[in-house]
Amino acid sequence: MPQVKVAVVGAGVIGFSSAVCIAESLPNAAVTIIAEKFSPDTTSDGAAGIFFAAEFHEIPVERQRRWFKDSFNHLLQIAHSAQAPHAGVMLSSGCQIFKQEPAVKRPFWADLVIGFREMSPSELQRFPEHGFGQVFTTLKCECSRYLPWLQHRFIKAGGVVEQRHVSSLNELCGFDLIVNCSGLGSKALADDSAVFPVRGQVLKVSAPWIQHFIRDSDGKTYIYPGIESVTVGGTRQEHDWRLDIDEQDTTGILERCKKLEPSLENAVVLSKWVGLRPSRKCPRVERGVMKTKGKNIPVVHNYGHGGWGVTLAWGCAVDTLGLVTQSLRDIRPVAKL
Numbered sequence: 316m317p318q319v320k321v322a323v324v325g326a327g328v329i330g331f332s333s334a335v336c337i338a339e340s341l342p343n344a345a346v347t348i349i350a351e352k353f354s355p356d357t358t359s360d361g362a363a364g365i366f367f368a369a370e371f372h373e374i375p376v377e378r379q380r381r382w383f384k385d386s387f388n389h390l391l392q393i394a395h396s397a398q399a400p401h402a403g404v405m406l407s408s409g410c411q412i413f414k415q416e417p418a419v420k421r422p423f424w425a426d427l428v429i430g431f432r433e434m435s436p437s438e439l440q441r442f443p444e445h446g447f448g449q450v451f452t453t454l455k456c457e458c459s460r461y462l463p464w465l466q467h468r469f470i471k472a473g474g475v476v477e478q479r480h481v482s483s484l485n486e487l488c489g490f491d492l493i494v495n496c497s498g499l500g501s502k503a504l505a506d507d508s509a510v511f512p513v514r515g516q517v518l519k520v521s522a523p524w525i526q527h528f529i530r531d532s533d534g535k536t537y538i539y540p541g542i543e544s545v546t547v548g549g550t551r552q553e554h555d556w557r558l559d560i561d562e563q564d565t566t567g568i569l570e571r572c573k574k575l576e577p578s579l580e581n582a583v584v585l586s587k588w589v590g591l592r593p594s595r596k597c598p599r600v601e602r603g604v605m606k607t608k609g610k611n612i613p614v615v616h617n618y619g620h621g622g623w624g625v626t627l628a629w630g631c632a633v634d635t636l637g638l639v640t641q642s643l644r645d646i647r648p649v650a651k652l
Contacts, residue, residue: 318345319643322487324423324504325496325618326350326476327359328458328625331465332632333617338472340636344643348469349487351480354462356556358498361517361588363539363546364456364625365407365528366390368424371597374421382630383424390454390630391430403460403469405542408452409528412445417532428453442575445531453530456625457541484614485607492642493605493614494635498593501618510619512591514555516564517548521581527574529575534622536571546584551622553594560587584609595619600631602638613642 321344323334328346338346342405354360368383370376393404393566412434424430438479442448447555468477484504495505502510530537550564565587573579598619607613615638620627 316321316559318343319491319569321346321492321494321639322490323348323494323496324481324484324487325498325500326353326462326466327357327496327498327500328362328456328462328465328628329359329460329617329620329631330494330496331469332628333496333635334474335465335469335472336629336632336636337494337639338469338474339630341487341640341643344639345473345475346469347475347477347490348480349477349479351474353458353478354466356463357458357592358593358617359367359462359624361459361515361590362458362622363517363537363541363548364403364458364461365427365537365539366453366455366626367422368623368626370423373597378634380423380427381409382627382634384427385630386634387424387427387454387626389447390456391627394454400542401460403457403542405455405457406452407455407528407540408450409530410438410448411530411532412442412448412451412452413421413532414445415503416447421470425449425451428575438537447627455539455541457493460542464539466627484605488607488612489544490612491646492639494639495614495616496618498618499591501593501599501616505599505616505618507595509595511554511594512556513594514557515552515554515592515622516550516561516587516589517546517550518565518566518568518587519585520547520579520582521545521585522579524578525576531571535583538572538576538579547579547582551629556591556638558589558591560589565586585613592622593618593624598627598631600638613646615639615642619625
């Protein structure tokens with residue numbers, strides 16, 4: 316029986332997670348991942364990769380819980396394995412703090428992380444401008460390690476890597492099915508005007524004495540210790556396409572983070588990075604179809620996760636696998652996938 320040819324467009328954490336899921340689960344699928352940029356040059360490479368998420372109000376909470384749970388369990392298994400340092404996955408404990416008590420004190424993922432609880436008054440004394448906080452242990456996934464690790468896993472599963480620019484999905488009409496994980500590229504490739512960038516600038520600093528993360532609930536000030544450095548940030552500048560380092564942002568990031576963690580005064584800045592989060596009001600994880608050259612080609616979309624791509628990647632990849640399987644059954648109902 317001839318193999319079905321599947322193209323995955325995009326080599327960030329969403330694309331590679333989807334490609335690995337499909338290649339490992341569907342032995343009759345020949346999967347090719349196509350992208351202009353691969354690690355270390357993707358947006359995912361600069362992501363802090365800490366695991367928690369905002370709620371998308373137009374997506375059923377149970378679906379979001381499944382995305383989060385599948386991702387968390389997948390990476391927790393890696394964190395507990397000998398592969399953890401190679402994959403860049405580690406457990407991370409810390410707190411999220413709020414200036415005012417939030418309307419929802421227990422997010423939908425509270426029972427999916429480890430040891431979630433509210434901070435005590437004595438713990439909050441450390442942050443006098445904040446009146447509420449949450450403490451928990453979650454995961455951190457450093458994509459500069461994780462993406463090469465996933466790529467190796469993908470190739471081991473028989474996947475093919477192709478580096479080139481895709482101007483239109485019509486260029487891929489030789490494939491039986493297309494999985495679109497092109498992030499911001501979907502603005503053009505999927506003709507989706509709902510996609511927009513959210514500019515993020517972060518710094519990597521050397522501060523090995525910092526062992527616990529701190530995140531301000533506004534999402535603009537955070538300190539995330541990692542395997543070899545600490546990520547401090549950041550910015551959330553919507554519809555801003557600038558990729559140059561903004562030194563005013565650098566100054567603001569350091570001032571805000573030092574206010575939460577004064578010992579950062581002694582940290583050495585190792586690097587500065589800017590990336591554009593591929594954002595959308597809600598992620599698009601659904602089936603579609605492309606009509607080209609007299610035939611219909613199924614397209615499964617998986618993009619628009621904004622700053623939550625690492626958190627949701629594996630869960631959305633599992634969903635994508637299900638949509639791919641359904642689509643292949645529709646076009647080849649007798650095929651044994």
